[in-house]
Amino acid sequence: MTTKEKAALGKRAAEASLGLGSAVKDAAIEAFAGGLRSGAAQVFEANEADLAEAERGGLSAPLLKRLRFDAPKLEDSVAGLAALRALPDPVGRILSARKLDEGLELRQVSCPIGLIAMIFESRPDALVQMSALAAKSGNAVILKGGREAARTNRALAGIIYPAGLAAGLPEHWLTLLESREEVAELLGLDEYVDLIVPRGSKEFVASIKARSRIPVMGHADGICHVYVHEDAEAAMAARLAVDSKAQNPATCNAAEVLLVHSGFARRPVPEAGGEPGIRFLADSLEAAGVRLELCPRSAELLGREASMGEGDWAVEYLDLRMAVKLVDSLDEAIAHVNRFGSKHTDCIVASSARAARRFMDEVDSAGVYWNASTRFADGYRYGLGAEVGISTGKLHARGPVGLGGLCTYKWKLEGSGQIVADYASGARHFKHEELSHGEREEE
Amino acid sequence: MTTKEKAALGKRAAEASLGLGSAVKDAAIEAFAGGLRSGAAQVFEANEADLAEAERGGLSAPLLKRLRFDAPKLEDSVAGLAALRALPDPVGRILSARKLDEGLELRQVSCPIGLIAMIFESRPDALVQMSALAAKSGNAVILKGGREAARTNRALAGIIYPAGLAAGLPEHWLTLLESREEVAELLGLDEYVDLIVPRGSKEFVASIKARSRIPVMGHADGICHVYVHEDAEAAMAARLAVDSKAQNPATCNAAEVLLVHSGFARRPVPEAGGEPGIRFLADSLEAAGVRLELCPRSAELLGREASMGEGDWAVEYLDLRMAVKLVDSLDEAIAHVNRFGSKHTDCIVASSARAARRFMDEVDSAGVYWNASTRFADGYRYGLGAEVGISTGKLHARGPVGLGGLCTYKWKLEGSGQIVADYASGARHFKHEELSHGEREEE
Numbered sequence: 090m091t092t093k094e095k096a097a098l099g100k101r102a103a104e105a106s107l108g109l110g111s112a113v114k115d116a117a118i119e120a121f122a123g124g125l126r127s128g129a130a131q132v133f134e135a136n137e138a139d140l141a142e143a144e145r146g147g148l149s150a151p152l153l154k155r156l157r158f159d160a161p162k163l164e165d166s167v168a169g170l171a172a173l174r175a176l177p178d179p180v181g182r183i184l185s186a187r188k189l190d191e192g193l194e195l196r197q198v199s200c201p202i203g204l205i206a207m208i209f210e211s212r213p214d215a216l217v218q219m220s221a222l223a224a225k226s227g228n229a230v231i232l233k234g235g236r237e238a239a240r241t242n243r244a245l246a247g248i249i250y251p252a253g254l255a256a257g258l259p260e261h262w263l264t265l266l267e268s269r270e271e272v273a274e275l276l277g278l279d280e281y282v283d284l285i286v287p288r289g290s291k292e293f294v295a296s297i298k299a300r301s302r303i304p305v306m307g308h309a310d311g312i313c314h315v316y317v318h319e320d321a322e323a324a325m326a327a328r329l330a331v332d333s334k335a336q337n338p339a340t341c342n343a344a345e346v347l348l349v350h351s352g353f354a355r356r357p358v359p360e361a362g363g364e365p366g367i368r369f370l371a372d373s374l375e376a377a378g379v380r381l382e383l384c385p386r387s388a389e390l391l392g393r394e395a396s397m398g399e400g401d402w403a404v405e406y407l408d409l410r411m412a413v414k415l416v417d418s419l420d421e422a423i424a425h426v427n428r429f430g431s432k433h434t435d436c437i438v439a440s441s442a443r444a445a446r447r448f449m450d451e452v453d454s455a456g457v458y459w460n461a462s463t464r465f466a467d468g469y470r471y472g473l474g475a476e477v478g479i480s481t482g483k484l485h486a487r488g489p490v491g492l493g494g495l496c497t498y499k500w501k502l503e504g505s506g507q508i509v510a511d512y513a514s515g516a517r518h519f520k521h522e523e524l525s526h527g528e529r530e531e532e
Numbered sequence: 533m534t535t536k537e538k539a540a541l542g543k544r545a546a547e548a549s550l551g552l553g554s555a556v557k558d559a560a561i562e563a564f565a566g567g568l569r570s571g572a573a574q575v576f577e578a579n580e581a582d583l584a585e586a587e588r589g590g591l592s593a594p595l596l597k598r599l600r601f602d603a604p605k606l607e608d609s610v611a612g613l614a615a616l617r618a619l620p621d622p623v624g625r626i627l628s629a630r631k632l633d634e635g636l637e638l639r640q641v642s643c644p645i646g647l648i649a650m651i652f653e654s655r656p657d658a659l660v661q662m663s664a665l666a667a668k669s670g671n672a673v674i675l676k677g678g679r680e681a682a683r684t685n686r687a688l689a690g691i692i693y694p695a696g697l698a699a700g701l702p703e704h705w706l707t708l709l710e711s712r713e714e715v716a717e718l719l720g721l722d723e724y725v726d727l728i729v730p731r732g733s734k735e736f737v738a739s740i741k742a743r744s745r746i747p748v749m750g751h752a753d754g755i756c757h758v759y760v761h762e763d764a765e766a767a768m769a770a771r772l773a774v775d776s777k778a779q780n781p782a783t784c785n786a787a788e789v790l791l792v793h794s795g796f797a798r799r800p801v802p803e804a805g806g807e808p809g810i811r812f813l814a815d816s817l818e819a820a821g822v823r824l825e826l827c828p829r830s831a832e833l834l835g836r837e838a839s840m841g842e843g844d845w846a847v848e849y850l851d852l853r854m855a856v857k858l859v860d861s862l863d864e865a866i867a868h869v870n871r872f873g874s875k876h877t878d879c880i881v882a883s884s885a886r887a888a889r890r891f892m893d894e895v896d897s898a899g900v901y902w903n904a905s906t907r908f909a910d911g912y913r914y915g916l917g918a919e920v921g922i923s924t925g926k927l928h929a930r931g932p933v934g935l936g937g938l939c940t941y942k943w944k945l946e947g948s949g950q951i952v953a954d955y956a957s958g959a960r961h962f963k964h965e966e967l968s969h970g971e972r973e974e975e
Contacts, residue, residue, distance in 0.1 A: 104870050108893040187915050193904060195914060202926055203896065283926055304747070304927050325949040332951035427547050449944050450551040453646065461636060461947025470955070471638060471943070472630050472964035483645055483726055484747050485927040488943045500914070500931045501892050504904025506768040508775035512913070521915035527970075 092274040096204070096231065096281035098261040103203040103229035103283075105259035110532050111178040113257040117224045118174045120252035121217065122167045128248040129163055135244035136213065143237045158213045158241050166217040169475065173221050176474040178529065179492040180227050186524035190517060192505040198530060199496045201227035203283035206275055208233045208297060210289035213241040219286075220249045220263055222475055226495035229259075231275065231282070233266040243267075276301040288478050291341075291405070306490065308481035310431035311341025312405050313463040316422040316448065318439035319352035323366055325460060326353070326438040327373035332462040333436065334411045335377040341479060342434050342456075342466040345404055346412045347374075348422050354390055354415055367391060371413070379409045386415040402429040419444050423451045430454060432481045434466040434488070455481060455488035535717040539647070539674065539724035541704040546646040546672035546726075548702035553975050554621040556700040560667045561617040563695035564660065565610045571691040572606055578687035579656065586680045601656045601684050609660040612918065616664050619917045621972065622935040623670045629967035633960060635948040641973060642939045644670035646726040649718055651676045651740060653732035656684040662729075663692045663706055665918055669938035672702075674718065674725070676709040686710075719744040731921050734784075734848070749933065751924035753874035754784025755848050756906045759865045759891065761882035762795040766809055768903060769796070769881040770816035775905040776879065777854045778820040784922060785877050785899075785909040788847055789855045790817075791865050797833055797858055810834060814856070822852045829858040845872040862887050866894045873897060875924045877909040877931070898924060898931035 125132070136158040143156055182199040189195055205228045207219040216234055223230035234242040246265040253262055266272060275282060276297070285305045287297040294307045315333050317326045333344035347370065354367035361369045367390045371381055382404075388395035397412050402425065404412050416422045426435050434456030437448040445459040456466045466489060468476025473491030480486050486494035511517040568575070579601040586599055625642040632638055648671045650662040659677055666673035677685040689708040696705055709715060718725060719740070728748045730740040738752045758776050760769040776787035790813065797810035804812045810833045814824055825847075831838035840855050845868065847855055859865045869878050877899030880891040888902040899909045909932060911919025916934030923929050929937035954960040 104867075104894065104896055107896060108890060189908070189913065189915065193908075200893075302745075322949075328949060328951055332953050336951065336953045336956065424547075445946075447551060450643075451547065453547055453550060454942065456943045456945065458945040459947065460949050461945050462951045464952035465632070465636075465945060465947075465950070466943075470632065470952070470962065472632065472962065483940045487940055497926045497930055499892075499897065500899045500909075502899065502901040502904050502908060503888075504902065504908075506765075506771060506903050507908070508771055508779065508905045509907035509913070510775050510779045513779065519913065519915065 092266070092271045093278060093281075095264050095266070096275065096278045099204045099229045099231050099264050100281040102259045102261040103201070106201060106227045106229055106262060109227050109258070114178065114224055114227060115174050117253045117256035117258050118170050118221050120256045121221060121224075121249050122170045124248040124252035125163055125167060125217070125245075128244070129160070132158060132163070132241065132244045132248070133160075135240035139238055139240045148237060152237070155212045156237055156241075162214055166214050169218055170221050173225055173475045176225065176492060179225070179496045181530040181532070183526040183528060183530060184498055186526040188520055188522040188524055189502075190507065190520050193507050194503050194524065196501045196526070196530075197498050198501050199493075199498050202495060202497050204229045204231065204281055205495065206231040206233070206282050206285045206303075208272060208285065208287045208289075210235045210293060213238040213245060215288060216242050216245045217249065218475065220246075220253075222477060222492065222495060223263070224253060224258060226492050228495055229262050231264045231266060233272050239267060273300070276303065279303045286477055304485070306478065306480050306482060306486060306494065308341060308431070308433060308479045310403070310405055310481070311343070311433045312346065312403055312429065312431040313342060313344045313433050314346045314348055314426050314430055314435040315344045315463065316348040316416075316426070316435070316437045317350060317353050317366070317370065318419065318422075318437055318441065318444050319350040320440040320444070321350075321353055321438040322440060323358040323369055324360060327370055329436065329438055329460070329462050330370055331373055331377045331379070333464055334374065334379055335409060336462070336464050338409050339407050340464070342463050343407070344411065344436070344463045345406055346402060346414065346429070348414050348416050348425060349387065350422070351386070351415050351417050354387065365390065367415075374411060379411050382410060382412045384412075384414040387413045390415075403431070405431075419447060423448060426452050426454070432483070433479070434458065434463045436461065436463050455479075535709070535714045536721060536724075538707050538709070539718065539721045542647045542672045542674050542707050543724040545702045545704040546644070549644060549670045549672055549705060552670050552701070557621065557667055557670065558617050560696045560699035560701050561613050561664050563699045564664060564667075564692050565613045567691040567695035568606055568610060568660070568688075571687070572603070575601060575606070575684065575687045575691070576603075578683035582681055582683045591680060595680075598655045599680055599684075605657055609657050612661055613664055616668055616918045619668070619935065622668070622939050624973040624975070626969040626971055626973060627941055629969040631963055631965040631967055632945075633950065633963050636950045637946050637967065639944045639969070640941050641944050642936075643942050645938060645940050647672045647674065647724055648938065649674040649676070649725050649728045649746075651715060651728065651730045651732075653678045653736060656681040656688060658731060659685050659688045660692065661918065663689075663696075665920060665935065665938060666706070667696060667701060669935050671938055672705050674707045674709060676715050682710060716743070719746065722746045729920055747928070749921065749923050749925060749929060749937065751784060751874070751876060751922050753846070753848055753924070754786070754876045755789065755846055755872065755874040756785060756787045756876050757789045757791055757869050757873055757878040758787045758906065759791040759859075759869070759878070759880045760793060760796050760809075760813065761862065761865075761880055761884065761887050762793040763883040763887070764793075764796055764881040765883060766801040766812055767803060770813055772879065772881055772903070772905050773813055774816055774820045774822070776907055777817065777822055778852060779905070779907050781852050782850050783907070785906050786850070787854070787879070787906045788849055789845060789857065789872070791857050791859050791868060792830065793865070794829070794858050794860050797830065808833065810858075817854060822854050825853060825855045827855075827857040830856045833858075846874070848874075862890060866891060869895050869897070875926070876922070877901065877906045879904060879906050898922075
């Protein structure tokens, strides 16, 4: 079957999914878990074969670890399925409701997007999560996993797809692609595919974005900032800088750049024996193993060599390195973040609510934080339940994206024979009364 | 100045607009109205010159009418500004709120998108409306109007831009482009432009979509359906078919295709002397001046010639013509709409709530109606206030788009020094308590 034919069948499945009730979707997710447990041996066997080949091919230890799908990973996946099943159905939520006139009621109701392509790198447990997110949100899905995990992915999809069918999901609700050529072709099929969700390295996401005309939801860069305002509490500033950088430096929500107000930088910190703020911050970060890349002015204050010029501050280290820059005002900090940041997540450490509010309003990022670590930018920590990924695009969904980001809405109008001619002629007039909303439609 | 430089300045203006309060934005809209009144003579003079040239160039009477900007049009524009000013500020709405832990509160807050390019055809009053929509939603805007209206647009922008500046909008909040070459260049500037909103013919919108990598919000086709179910009330079906087609056939929400259940088509209509349903519908439409294009089965029932084959039903007449097709089931009707429709607005006429619900759930369109004319698909009729346009895309905004569609959201997290390490270690646990929301942030 060609990729185009597969996509056309996927689109038909998406249409057939539009009317699925919560019970069918939750039964499907339960069936995935049952299928995984009873088919575990096949999955482990396929995974052993993938691992053996990857080892022969010299895959690095961290990548081998990500590739492994063993009993603990299976239990994690099953627990994730149970948590997802427990979340409220994202479809059928009444987002707004208005009585246009007597017997003419308009409701804006959440509904599935349609056919979503999810493309991810080596972790096979992502296949379980992606399939379940698609099922719960009523979307059909085309999945493409990493080549190293081909056997594991085939075994997983071989369990999950029929389990979903048996529970009542439509034929072709899940399609597994296996080759890069198929993905390349898929990126051009905007007639069938409504959305692409790539998960992987920034180079991977950027290459998908560059090649597709279909909307892509993801993030390419994570250039997050911590800005220490003039009136910041020093101990809090150091704690937040260290956590934002060092708690897990390889993640997209780890901070890469520390902006320090020159007033804070010079002010003595009593609890640190009166040493200046910039030294206190530098000591704290270095004690956590962070190597600093200094701008000329911060270097001068610390009596060291500068390694950052006035040039490009769009740096994403993804390891224990952090760039440090002195700024002379809140305005300069905001302008720097908007110019060099990646619109992901940025934090101000400040005592002044007024300064914090300006930073939060005027920094143009998906997450704007006051006195909290940038590492909180995550769907689980936000309380969204399962996370699709993080979006640095501005349209549709922004920041950590939960099930809601896999839904759109439609306008449902229920009348009793009303015609526009009567309103155009003035025979009838719109009432436009707001109705209560927020609840779900009855099934 | 190059288009790229203009876009870069527009982007800077968008950043400077992020912190604007409601008072400044509403004062700007009031200043536009005052400026239009006091500068009316210049605008009329410019418009006379545009009209004279268009007349010499042989522009058709309907287009000349759209091009005219005279005292009544000015009063309409001023009234539109007053209505827009009275709407609530779409920015700063708290869409969701959650206490992650004591002293750690997360709010999802609506905010402007950034720099929006609005490209429209000949109507110069669109410039007033677009500028005001941008100002109210806190976005910077790049406008390009029709060539025929160049002098009028220049005069209008020459009033509105400085009026906005004087009220407190940032420099370059509005940029007027004048040439097609500039628009072509603009479509590639995804680094600066967040969204393109085209308004005009479907060919116009399709050509913008085909040439741009920037997200485009608009609709290309309006292929709307009225489906008359087996149990429809005949008088209501005829009334809705006539209004959906004939109330204003040149609009995108006018219906193009009438699907008739074969049971309804054959059933005698008592109030029409027992003539069959299909004849009753045909008579009603023809009495309203509609020419019918019949499928073979409906033609046979009516004893006429068929003009529609089994082929392409994706027809958009935009005049007093309507295609008619017999179907044998609700499923067939839904499948037909999903296959040939344009995901705009589709209506079922039915007595059965069950059939209506299935149609509304399973038809994959921005608007799904039960017993109401498709012509209701309009921002004003929906009670959205001013309308940006109608979107047939599925992401971000769908159907009639009001000020809300010119906004996105950001996540604002306010803490008191919390770090992720404490939650990762188990020293602290998330509470994830929902907080009340729906209101606006304090300014």
